Amino acid sequence: MPDSKTRVFISAGDIRRRIREMAAQIDRDYADEGPLHMIAILKGAFVFLSDLTRAVQTPSRIDFMGISSYGRGKTSSGEVKVTKDLDTSIEGSNVLIVEDIVDSGVTLTYLCHVLQQRRPKSIRIAALLDKPERRMRPVKVDYVGFTIPDEFVVGYGLDYAEDFRNLPDICILEA
Ligand code: IMP
Numbered sequence: 167m168p169d170s171k172t173r174v175f176i177s178a179g180d181i182r183r184r185i186r187e188m189a190a191q192i193d194r195d196y197a198d199e200g201p202l203h204m205i206a207i208l209k210g211a212f213v214f215l216s217d218l219t220r221a222v223q224t225p226s227r228i229d230f231m232g233i234s235s236y237g238r239g240k241t242s243s244g245e246v247k248v249t250k251d252l253d254t255s256i257e258g259s260n261v262l263i264v265e266d267i268v269d270s271g272v273t274l275t276y277l278c279h280v281l282q283q284r285r286p287k288s289i290r291i292a293a294l295l296d297k298p299e300r301r302m303r304p305v306k307v308d309y310v311g312f313t314i315p316d317e318f319v320v321g322y323g324l325d326y327a328e329d330f331r332n333l334p335d336i337c338i339l340e341a
């Protein structure tokens with residue numbers, strides 16, 4: 167699979183510039199709030215989290231939640247499974263869910279439901295990519311990096327069957 171061709175779709179430079187803008191917006195919105203509790207969804211969001219958390223000036227804590235809904239293919243199995251839970255409590259916290267891409271919306275709908283029950287002060291969502299054409303469940307994404315068409319993308323943390331996560335650009339996988 168690493169032999170498959172990839173074509174740069176969003177360059178590392180464009181990602182960096184957009185994340186700076188997103189971080190400035192986040193800083194404005196949380197200016198008078200306590201620390202931010204950033205929760206990244208494993209594994210795809212790990213690169214985005216590392217850049218976003220360094221671009222944001224608001225004091226932040228990070229934690230990870232493992233959720234799998236995809237198996238090894240390109241389409242959601244529709245089944246959502248928690249594979250790793252948070253290490254810390256979010257009760258009373260301003261939670262910012264950090265996600266690589268919102269596709270069907272199944273993962274985030276489920277995750278918001280789970281986290282809501284833990285009585286955070288607020289929950290917002292930051293997603294680097296949004297593919298609204300494929301939405302099956304409505305999700306309000308508060309901070310979107312790029313809205314993209316219905317293409318399967320890899321790189322910058324996103325994988326196809328665990329490959330390509332290390333590419334610095336977001337690329338389209340060609341058959
Ligand atoms: P959803 O539950 O369908 O919204 O799925 C979201 C998850 O599916 C993301 O966190 C990604 O891990 C994965 N995903 C969706 N679209 C893509 C893509 O184009 N490339 C790689 N992973 C994707």
Ligand code: MG
Pocket residue numbers: 207208209210211266267
């Ligand atoms: Mg993911």
